[in-house]
């Protein structure tokens with residue numbers, strides 16, 4: 001059975017920064033309160049022309065460059081987002097088109113903030129089964145367009161950004177070792193965007209009631225998160241036949257510094273075992289784990305051979321953890337891949353396919 005290695009990683013955040021002081025001009029809050037209750041100082045906000053797919057593409061191309069893998073070699077793309085571009089088509093298909101991944105099947109996976117762990121596990125399972133050789137997993141968010149900027153309970157928490165992993169098959173042991181996935185739909189109301197689906201289709205009334213915005217019972221989510229995080233880490237380690245002492249680094253979902261602190265206490269670990277960057281990005285939902293991983297790698301917190309645990313939780317309710325032996329890119333005598341060339345090729349290809357579809361439609365109408 002092949003092993004599923006994480007061979008590429010990338011992140012992208014939009015340039016504009018919104019500080020706590022900026023938010024205090026919109027709602028009744030202040031920097032000291034937000035920092036004290038959440039650990040967040042600032043977050044990035046997408047510009048008008050930026051969308052989950054465009055942020056995801058930036059992260060994806062960086063990840064492919066690290067793996068030195070051409071988009072045309074990808075077999076599978078899984079995108080996970082709590083703020084997808086549309087209900088359908090899948091954001092994954094938009095990314096597939098924009099990077100020119102000509103042979104990849106692409107779909108979205110919805111598990112709120114736990115989505116990146118679930119999606120990485122699905123990609124790893126597909127590789128381990130032997131059915132595919134490579135996969136791209138993207139977590140991407142423009143949550144700034146889904147929060148109510150008049151609701152101080154939620155608007156202080158979230159930020160925009162994207163992160164991506166490339167996974168590849170190898171006979172060398174390592175990569176994704178174990179994963180646990182959990183859900184409890186009885187807590188669905190605790191964190192949701194109720195409007196715009198088929199339960200509450202968009203109407204003037206749903207708009208007026210703000211059903212298209214994130215709704216959250218903060219205390220309930222806090223209690224849930226602190227209950228499940230540490231336990232999920234232990235479970236994933238047990239399934240990998242490992243102990244917490246074997247782990248060099250934990251990359252948690254970045255929702256709230258105090259939640260991570262509680263998990264550290266539960267696991268009896270010093271807080272510096274955790275990669276934490278929530279202060280600069282806020283909660284970027286599905287993108288938070290890959291963004292923190294990329295920064296952990298850049299800062300030398302994660303190195304080849306390290307055992308790393310990812311742990312996340314979110315709406316659904318969902319939660320999960322994954323144990324990985326970090327190996328990095330697969331050495332190969334391949335020539336260097338220039339991902340920017342693929343971006344140009346993808347644009348041209350997409351344009352030609354649209355034009356061709358138009359011409360084909362014109363002639364087939366004549367035939368009917």
Ligand SMILES: CC(C)(COP(=O)(O)OP(=O)(O)OC[C@H]1O[C@@H](n2cnc3c(N)ncnc32)[C@H](O)[C@@H]1OP(=O)(O)O)[C@@H](O)C(=O)NCCC(=O)NCCS
Nearest residue numbers: 028029030033037113152153218219221222255256313314
């Ligand atoms: C949202 C959250 C930060 C609120 O913190 P909290 O300590 O539970 O705060 P409370 O809701 O109890 O509010 C405490 C007080 O601060 C006030 N308050 C709430 N939001 C505030 C804000 N943004 N600024 C200033 N004061 C605020 C409340 O009105 C309340 O005042 P009162 O005591 O006079 O009634 C916290 O519950 C949390 O982080 N929950 C988890 C959310 C999360 O991670 N969601 C995503 C999961 S993927």
